[in-house]
Amino acid sequence: MFSVGDHVVYPYHGAGKVQDIEEKEILGKKLNYFIVFFPLNNVTLMLPENKIGDSGLRSVIQESELAALRDALTANEAMPPENKSRSYSRENELLLKTGSIFDAAHVIAQLTAKEASRTNGLHIEDRKNLDRAQQFVLSELKAVPFLTDSEAVHFLERHRQHTP
Template structure:
């Protein structure tokens, strides 16, 4: 399973490090809790060991997957009609972000970057929020995978999400 020092990703929170495994007595039942610190947003989470499998907690991607991530960030060719381009896809994007998969977050960035380029007045508020969440999610993981600064990780996203 996981051990202290492992870099992990928790869906919708991003990447962090397991700092400790604590045993707690809750209502007479002893449970082990993973204590995970998320450096980008300075949050500490305690996750019960018996909920790890269903929580979506996973190890961060391997450095060799960075090229795949860069490709996934590229804007997609859009085939949406003008009517569809105006419709916010916040529910679909939120579902992708909640999956905890870095490639799903890259898809959100790719789709919204393409959509942003098509619209003269920018993205809807929910789309902007989802774009920011997706970027933050990926940045948190890139910081731990490649030992990048926050600025370098954001620059990686910017460089790879530009149109061809």
């Protein structure tokens, strides 16, 4: 389980930090609640300990997973046909809601390749998904102890900028 001070990731909220663990009595039952602050959304959540497993709350990426993240960011993604763009946009939104850094990287790779192949840039929905995916990945990379903030930014920029 998690302790005060641990960096964690919660689906659609990005990386956060466990601020406190409080015992609360609700409806006659005592439960421990994790108080987690998420700077990306400027939100503090109280998550009951007995629901942590189902909530999707997880630890931040480990150093040993950086190569897999790099590969996900630089994957040569197939472009969706123009008439399928709305379904791909919805698929990207669903991927972002999983809380997986690898799913967010997949969205970045696909939309970066799509952006490079278009002369007039991305549609507004795609642009929002790309920005959100980059925010999620960056929030998590900045929360890991083995990277400084500037190294996290450099990692994302270096591996996002590829030629399809």
